[in-house]
Amino acid sequence: MIRVNERVLLCLSLTAAEPWPENATLYQPLKGEGFFSSSCSLYHLQTYLRMCGLPVQVVCRPNAEYMSPSGKIPFIHVGNQVVSELGPIVQFSKAKGHSLSDGLDDVQRAEMKAYMELVNNMLLTAELFIQWCDETTVSQITRHRYGTPYSWPLNLILAYQKQWEVRRKMNAVGWGGKTVDQVYEDVSQCCQALSQRLGTQPYFFKIPTELDALVFGHLFTILTTQLTNTELLERVRSYSNLLSFCRRIEQTYFESKDS
Amino acid sequence: MNTTLSLGSVQTCFKKVVCLFCSCLTSCCRCQTLRRARERSTLSCDCHGVLHEGGLVVVTLATVRAPFSRRAESRTTCHKGLKRRPVAMGAVHAKSMDPLPMHGKDLGVNPDDLMEHPEPEPDAKQEILENKDVVVQHVNIQGLGRTKEDLLGYEISDVFNAKNLIDVMKKAHIARQRLLRLGIFKEVEVLIDTSEGADALPNGLDVTFEVNEIKRLTGSYNTMVGNNEGSMVLGLKLPNMIGRAEKLTFQFSYGTKETSYGLSFFKPQPGYFERNLTLNMYKVTGQFPWSSLKETDRGVSAEFNFPVGPTGHMLKWEGVWRELGCLARSASFAVREESGHSLKSALSHTMSIDSRNSAIFPSSGALLRINQELAGFTGGDASFFKEDFELQLNRRLFWDSVLSASLWGGMLFPIEGKPSCIADRFYLGGPTSVRGFGMYSIGPQSEGDYLGGEAYWAGGLHLYTPLPFRPGRGGFGDLFRTHFFLNAGNLCNLNYGEGPRAHLQKLAECIRWSYGAGIVLRLGNIARLELNYCIPMGVQSGDRICDGVQFGAGIRFL
Numbered sequence: 001m002i003r004v005n006e007r008v009l010l011c012l013s014l015t016a017a018e019p020w021p022e023n024a025t026l027y028q029p030l031k032g033e034g035f036f037s038s039s040c041s042l043y044h045l046q047t048y049l050r051m052c053g054l055p056v057q058v059v060c061r062p063n064a065e066y067m068s069p070s071g072k073i074p075f076i077h078v079g080n081q082v083v084s085e086l087g088p089i090v091q092f093s094k095a096k097g098h099s100l101s102d103g104l105d106d107v108q109r110a111e112m113k114a115y116m117e118l119v120n121n122m123l124l125t126a127e128l129f130i131q132w133c134d135e136t137t138v139s140q141i142t143r144h145r146y147g148t149p150y151s152w153p154l155n156l157i158l159a160y161q162k163q164w165e166v167r168r169k170m171n172a173v174g175w176g177g178k179t180v181d182q183v184y185e186d187v188s189q190c191c192q193a194l195s196q197r198l199g200t201q202p203y204f205f206k207i208p209t210e211l212d213a214l215v216f217g218h219l220f221t222i223l224t225t226q227l228t229n230t231e232l233l234e235r236v237r238s239y240s241n242l243l244s245f246c247r248r249i250e251q252t253y254f255e256s257k258d259s
Numbered sequence: 260m261n262t263t264l265s266l267g268s269v270q271t272c273f274k275k276v277v278c279l280f281c282s283c284l285t286s287c288c289r290c291q292t293l294r295r296a297r298e299r300s301t302l303s304c305d306c307h308g309v310l311h312e313g314g315l316v317v318v319t320l321a322t323v324r325a326p327f328s329r330r331a332e333s334r335t336t337c338h339k340g341l342k343r344r345p346v347a348m349g350a351v352h353a354k355s356m357d358p359l360p361m362h363g364k365d366l367g368v369n370p371d372d373l374m375e376h377p378e379p380e381p382d383a384k385q386e387i388l389e390n391k392d393v394v395v396q397h398v399n400i401q402g403l404g405r406t407k408e409d410l411l412g413y414e415i416s417d418v419f420n421a422k423n424l425i426d427v428m429k430k431a432h433i434a435r436q437r438l439l440r441l442g443i444f445k446e447v448e449v450l451i452d453t454s455e456g457a458d459a460l461p462n463g464l465d466v467t468f469e470v471n472e473i474k475r476l477t478g479s480y481n482t483m484v485g486n487n488e489g490s491m492v493l494g495l496k497l498p499n500m501i502g503r504a505e506k507l508t509f510q511f512s513y514g515t516k517e518t519s520y521g522l523s524f525f526k527p528q529p530g531y532f533e534r535n536l537t538l539n540m541y542k543v544t545g546q547f548p549w550s551s552l553k554e555t556d557r558g559v560s561a562e563f564n565f566p567v568g569p570t571g572h573m574l575k576w577e578g579v580w581r582e583l584g585c586l587a588r589s590a591s592f593a594v595r596e597e598s599g600h601s602l603k604s605a606l607s608h609t610m611s612i613d614s615r616n617s618a619i620f621p622s623s624g625a626l627l628r629i630n631q632e633l634a635g636f637t638g639g640d641a642s643f644f645k646e647d648f649e650l651q652l653n654r655r656l657f658w659d660s661v662l663s664a665s666l667w668g669g670m671l672f673p674i675e676g677k678p679s680c681i682a683d684r685f686y687l688g689g690p691t692s693v694r695g696f697g698m699y700s701i702g703p704q705s706e707g708d709y710l711g712g713e714a715y716w717a718g719g720l721h722l723y724t725p726l727p728f729r730p731g732r733g734g735f736g737d738l739f740r741t742h743f744f745l746n747a748g749n750l751c752n753l754n755y756g757e758g759p760r761a762h763l764q765k766l767a768e769c770i771r772w773s774y775g776a777g778i779v780l781r782l783g784n785i786a787r788l789e790l791n792y793c794i795p796m797g798v799q800s801g802d803r804i805c806d807g808v809q810f811g812a813g814i815r816f817l
Binding site: 061062063065066067069077080082150151152154157158 | 583595600602638706
């Protein structure tokens with residue numbers, strides 16, 4: 001145990017000492033594969049890293065989900081370290097001396113965490129639900145897209161396996177019995193809460209934070225993803241300040257840098 | 260008067276032994292003597308030594324009668340002072356002698372012992388049947404339950420072709436072996452009797468096989484404890500499921516870490532047991548710490564085995580869904596990149612010739628096995644062509660020592676520019692291949708995880724000798740050998756654009772080799788254990804070595 005701890009400490013001190021390397025790589029699945037939830041977290045992570053001013057190279061791999069140590073995508077490969085999920089990545093970048101929420105006081109930080117939980121619990125779950133539990137979406141889009149990198153019959157096996165897994169998760173969080181309309185309603189309520197908190201400010205707090213990255217990731221994905229119907233899109237579009245928030249972040253962090 | 264000739268049966272008290280070559284009645288033989296004679300594994304007269312290499316031919320005469328009429332034949336040559344008597348035979352009760360050791364101990368049964376209870380000469384009408392023409396009129400099988408008779412017809416039909424009594428016995432014995440080989444009978448006894456009934460010829464014989472079928476369902480249960488892991492293994496077998504020697508086996512292993520299972524169906528061609536078809540369905544999980552890799556395979560395969568002359572061939576199609584994962588978080592990124600699902604659909608062909616006299620400690624003979632595999636042609640994600648071979652030559656030298664040379668080699672060619680998968684590449688090193696190196700720890704590696712190579716070769720030269728001073732000779736000591744070895748090999752990746760000369764050069768540079776000596780223990784006839792002192796040489800950076808004592812166990816050895 002002691003040796004392990006020493007190694008961890010050593011790693012942390014090393015990572016703290018080393019600057020952010022140029023060759024940091026972000027791995028994500030092929031475009032379209034597992035389209036909804038994965039592109040949410042991709043935008044989320046990319047926005048976060050851009051807000052921090054950390055350069056990262058995006059690489060598509062069909063097996064990214066399995067390469068990740070925690071099974072979550074996307075993940076980053078920095079130096080000889082592999083970090084997945086946003087929490088650890090935020091910690092990791094903080095260890096490298098990059099943090100967004102440093103300017104907030106404790107109350108604001110708590111508030112930020114609360115809103116992030118809300119988004120994760122509502123929007124993320126709703127996206128997974130629509131993606132994997134709405135039968136029309138599953139049969140017309142999801143299953144096909146998820147199985148694209150694999151040859152028959154593995155594409156079907158893996159898609160059904162994933163669907164089963166998500167459904168089990170839905171049952172565990174109590175969403176098993178919900179209908180799609182109830183889910184749309186939940187998304188509306190969540191957007192309502194976010195819209196009220198945002199008001200007329202450019203960001204949720206005075207400065208861009210993790211929450212901004214997270215909300216942008218989800219809303220931008222919902223706004224740009226083609227689904228079997230436009231119900232979800234319409235619900236989000238009805239909150240004009242959220243729309244302009246997305247536009248703003250897209251312009252600031254994506255369009256200006258890409259050009 | 261009744262005559263019963265028995266092939267090695269010990270159920271009754273036997274009194275006479277008949278040499279089947281010259282038919283001299285060599286002795287009186289009570290059970291005791293018979294047993295001794297069995298151990299000696301000769302029950303012919305001394306001149307005809309071991310005439311039953313295949314386990315045939317012990318004939319004992321219990322009571323003597325003259326069933327075959329008067330055409331007695333008499334011979335006069337007598338061997339070693341044993342008095343030759345004409346023999347009469349009636350019912351011949353045959354039983355295999357395969358439990359007999361082929362080279363059993365010679366307990367020195369001496370003819371005088373055998374003569375100690377001289378049997379009163381049967382009064383009349385004895386004859387020697389050895390050269391006498393007989394006709395097998397009927398072959399019966401008794402004790403059949405669910406087995407279909409047409410299957411057995413192929414196995415026993417040759418008995419009808421026998422022309423004399425010895426022939427009948429030999430052919431009956433062969434038929435018995437063929438029946439046992441099917442794996443559907445617990446026991447097979449052969450009874451040869453004179454024909455009776457209206458159509459019976461004077462020299463007609465009836466051969467009856469008394470069989471005892473294996474139970475419809477057999478099961479086994481084991482628990483295994485390994486490195487930080489316990490598992491329980493449940494096995495079920497349905498031999499002779501439909502009645503034509505089909506076999507269905509199921510094995511299920513439930514462990515603390517993983518579950519695996521296998522279901523296999525075996526179907527031989529009736530009358531040609533060596534030509535058979537096997538269908539498998541399985542899930543297996545393997546952990547490969549040298550690569551920090553774990554692999555879960557779920558697959559189906561179909562295998563067709565058939566002999567061509569002295570060679571055995573196997574054609575196989577296999578479809579496997581492979582799931583690779585890292586064994587630990589610390590796995591190198593090169594291994595991490597290989598993680599995920601893939602589908603391999605491969606056709607393979609294996610040809611083997613094995614003339615060795617034993618699989619583990621052969622003293623003569625050779626083995627050649629060539630295997631080729633084409634993946635991707637029938638679908639799936641993996642595309643490659645793989646070729647590998649194994650050659651072993653053995654030669655007996657002085658004082659029971661054996662010189663053995665072996666050579667392995669293989670190459671993998673990726674097709675359509677797809678890089679090869681870590682699970683398909685070759686690995687080399689360890690106590691069963693190039694000794695003195697860590698298990699599969701030669702060649703390309705990344706952060707201590709061995710990635711395997713696309714080409715390899717390995718050669719070994721062994722001198723096997725019995726243990727010094729030969730303790731336990733003829734018994735326990737025969738399970739051991741000492742050996743001196745010289746191993747060499749190389750594993751690397753080739754650049755396939757460069758041509759054969761560059762490939763050979765690549766394979767010839769940086770050769771790893773090792774030498775040493777050790778003790779080998781044979782486990783059954785399938786596996787062996789080795790304890791060696793090894794001195795590795797030609798070590799390249801990145802290789803893991805095991806300098807000094809190395810212990811190994813396995814079923815395939817260089």
